[in-house]
Amino acid sequence: MRLQTFSRAQIVQAFTSHCKARAANDNRGFKQEFEELTDVGKDLPTKAAEVEANREKNRYPYILPYDHCRVRLSVQNSAPHTDYINASFVPGGGSERDFICTQGPLPNTTADFWRMVWEQNVRIIVMVTALRHKDIVLCDKYWPLEPGTVHHGLIQVTTVTCKQGPDYSVTSINLRQRHCPTDRTVTHYYYHTWPDRGVPRNISSLCVFTEQVRRHLEAIPRLGPAVVHCSAGVGRSGTFVTFLWLMQLCVRGIHPDIRAAVEDLRLHRMWMVQNLEQYIFVHQCLLHWLSGGTAAGSPPIQGISLKPQEGLHSSSSRGERTDRRHRRHRHSHSSDRAQTGMQMFHPAKLLRRLLPSSSALNPGSHILN
Numbered sequence: 001m002r003l004q005t006f007s008r009a010q011i012v013q014a015f016t017s018h019c020k021a022r023a024a025n026d027n028r029g030f031k032q033e034f035e036e037l038t039d040v041g042k043d044l045p046t047k048a049a050e051v052e053a054n055r056e057k058n059r060y061p062y063i064l065p066y067d068h069c070r071v072r073l074s075v076q077n078s079a080p081h082t083d084y085i086n087a088s089f090v091p092g093g094g095s096e097r098d099f100i101c102t103q104g105p106l107p108n109t110t111a112d113f114w115r116m117v118w119e120q121n122v123r124i125i126v127m128v129t130a131l132r133h134k135d136i137v138l139c140d141k142y143w144p145l146e147p148g149t150v151h152h153g154l155i156q157v158t159t160v161t162c163k164q165g166p167d168y169s170v171t172s173i174n175l176r177q178r179h180c181p182t183d184r185t186v187t188h189y190y191y192h193t194w195p196d197r198g199v200p201r202n203i204s205s206l207c208v209f210t211e212q213v214r215r216h217l218e219a220i221p222r223l224g225p226a227v228v229h230c231s232a233g234v235g236r237s238g239t240f241v242t243f244l245w246l247m248q249l250c251v252r253g254i255h256p257d258i259r260a261a262v263e264d265l266r267l268h269r270m271w272m273v274q275n276l277e278q279y280i281f282v283h284q285c286l287l288h289w290l291s292g293g294t295a296a297g298s299p300p301i302q303g304i305s306l307k308p309q310e311g312l313h314s315s316s317s318r319g320e321r322t323d324r325r326h327r328r329h330r331h332s333h334s335s336d337r338a339q340t341g342m343q344m345f346h347p348a349k350l351l352r353r354l355l356p357s358s359s360a361l362n363p364g365s366h367i368l369n
Contacts (some may be wrong), residue, residue, distance in 0.1 A: 005253025012144040012290045016257060019283050027280065033259045033281045040266040040348025044068065048274055053081040055114070059103045063232045064264030069268045071100055073115055086233070088269040089225065091261055092245050098226045099241050101269050104129060111153030113142055117186065118177055126213055127190045128240050129230040137233040138196060141186060143173055154178045160185075167193045167205040170212075183292045189213055193237030194236050197274065201282040210240065238265055240366045242282050250290060258282050 006014075022029025046052060047062035058064060064086065065071070071087040085102065086109070092098030100120065103126075107115040117125065129138050144150055144159040151157070158174040171188040191209055193200060200206045217226060230236035243267065246256035262279065265272035273279050 003254070007253070008250070008290065011250055011255055012089055012287075013255070015290065016287065017177070023282075026277075027342045028320045029311065030280050032281070037172075037259070037263055037266060040263050041066065041268075041270055044267070044270075048084055048363075049086065050214060051081060051084070051233055053082050054084045056337045057084060057106070057109050058086050058108055060232050061269060063103070063234055064366060065269065069096065071102070071120065073112060085109065087116060088233075090241060090242070090265050090268040090272070094222070095236065096141060097225050097269070099231045100227045101228045101241065101272070102227060104229055104231045107140055113153045114155040114157060114175070117227060118175060118184075120227075121184075122222060122227050123184070123186055123217060123223060124226040124227060125186060125188045126240060127188065127192075127230070128194045128228070128236040129196065130192045130194075133196055139229070141356050143171070147149065167191060167200070167202060168209050171292055183326060187216065194230070196231060197235055199277055203285055203288050210244055210247065210285075211289070212242055213283045214251075232271075234269060234271040235274030235278055238269070238281055240260070240275065240277045241265065242273055243285050246282070246286055247289060250286070256286060258286070 002279070022033065045068075046064040047067055048070060049058060054234055055061065057129075066089040069089045071085055071089060073083045076082040085101035087100050089097035090099050090101050100116070100122070102113070104117075116122070129140070129209040131137070131139050143157055145162075147159050149156060149158040149160070152158055154177055156176040156178065160174050161173045162169055162171040168189065168191040169236065172185045173188050174183055175186055176183040189209065189212070191200075191206070194206075195201075213226075228237045228241055242258060242261050245261055246258060249256050258279075262273045262282075273282065
């Protein structure tokens with residue numbers, strides 16, 4: 001199967017027109033698209049997460065992994081429910097499990113988090129939340145901020161080096177399993193200025209950060225999925241994965257389709273890209289990155305107003321209403337979708353999922369058999 005590709009200039013032109021059309025009339029197109037995604041995945045079961053023994057492992061009681069794509073840990077000492085962690089395999093272009101999106105570790109799940117990293121052969125962790133917001137803990141500290149060693153369960157975690165920037169830091173972490181002679185190096189990307197349920201103030205900074213992660217993923221063997229987490233593992237995590245996924249498409253000359261990507265992600269983890277502000281922000285970031293915006297304070301593309309309206313942000317009350325709706329609509333059917341191994345990025349495979357909307361974006365784009 002051959003895939004028609006396009007130049008960066010062609011993609012910029014088509015995507016700019018796409019965004020302008022949806023930003024017209026007070027972002028009517030963006031609002032309509034986002035509303036159409038509201039019920040995606042709502043009926044998928046989350047039985048494992050709702051087991052009494054697992055409830056205390058969920059940071060937020062209404063944000064749970066779907067059974068068909070949850071990450072399963074190895075069972076410890078034949079104890080039931082030790083395979084559970086609030087984490088989901090999500091696609092990113094190559095397979096159904098290019099990424100793991102998960103919640104920020106809790107004190108009682110930190111050992112499970114590192115066990116997941118070890119068992120899934122993770123080499124890159126992306127953290128897009130601060131540890132705290134005022135008096136609220138958004139994520140418990142699960143690695144040494146300074147060079148040093150801590151132990152979580154059977155895993156020894158050693159911070160080797162850390163490079164600090166104004167908005168994010170990059171840390172090299174050495175992992176060793178007790179009684180195991182081999183060790184591994186994990187790179188921890190920590191974007192600490194992304195506010196809860198919001199978007200970063202500096203688009204250029206996030207574009208540089210995401211491009212650095214993208215290039216790192218391209219440069220290393222795909223031994224295991226990359227872990228992405230914020231506090232709940234849905235809003236900021238979904239926004240980051242969507243942006244990175246579409247960057248990968250554009251680099252390969254394929255038109256991006258943000259709506260289709262978010263729909264696919266929501267079939268793997270609830271609430272991915274949690275609110276309209278984040279949904280619009282993905283478009284703004286992709287426009288900025290496609291146009292070469294890398295300098296701090298670079299202006300957005302002229303003629304496109306992508307500022308969402310007040311009152312459209314996610315809130316805890318909205319979360320509680322959604323929780324009740326999930327409980328009402330959730331049914332007992334199960335989907336035992338196989339958790340296949342990692343595959344290299346395959347743009348034709350991704351485009352098959354996104355083809356209808358991608359073709360509408362540019363009638364000239366098509367697959368040739």
